[in-house]
Amino acid sequence: MICPACQATLPAGHTCQSVWDELYYAQPLPAPSFDAFCMQHLDSYCFSAKSYAAHLTRLYIGVEYANDPKQLAAVQRWLNGTVSLTKPALLATVGTRTVCDVYLAVAQGQPAMQVAHLWIADVWQAYQPQHALAKEWRTLALNSFTGKSYGLSFWRN
Numbered sequence: 001m002i003c004p005a006c007q008a009t010l011p012a013g014h015t016c017q018s019v020w021d022e023l024y025y026a027q028p029l030p031a032p033s034f035d036a037f038c039m040q041h042l043d044s045y046c047f048s049a050k051s052y053a054a055h056l057t058r059l060y061i062g063v064e065y066a067n068d069p070k071q072l073a074a075v076q077r078w079l080n081g082t083v084s085l086t087k088p089a090l091l092a093t094v095g096t097r098t099v100c101d102v103y104l105a106v107a108q109g110q111p112a113m114q115v116a117h118l119w120i121a122d123v124w125q126a127y128q129p130q131h132a133l134a135k136e137w138r139t140l141a142l143n144s145f146t147g148k149s150y151g152l153s154f155w156r157n
């Protein structure tokens with residue numbers, strides 16, 4: 001069986017969702033793992049423009065800014081407000097590694113954090129055509145936060 005969303009070859013008796021659930025509850029995974037999973041399963045997790053923006057921007061912050069909690073909080077606040085977003089055209093490919101690769105590697109004794117990092121990096125690389133969009137959304141999120149009591153200059157790099 002092949003996952004129709006991410007094209008993974010599924011372990012017998014599994015869907016990507018059940019693989020994810022089993023992995024997630026079994027051991028710690030790098031923070032952006034769920035966002036990587038979502039960006040490979042768009043119909044389930046990124047149907048709306050807001051959810052797409054949330055997971056793509058969180059994946060970006062996870063990979064490029066070490067999952068900075070202040071930036072993630074800014075994304076959350078930004079998307080809790082009224083925002084007008086356009087969902088971009090979906091990419092033809094969403095990565096060569098999948099949650100099933102992580103699952104199988106872990107079953108063979110490889111460290112989950114390490115193989116999950118490779119998966120996350122691969123997904124982020126696949127989204128290269130939308131890196132500029134992710135940067136734009138991150139900037140919008142951080143700017144939506146200004147004018148209050150926060151000095152944000154140290155975030156802008």
Ligand SMILES: [Zn+2]
Pocket residue numbers: 003004005006007008016040041098
């Ligand atoms: Zn899948």
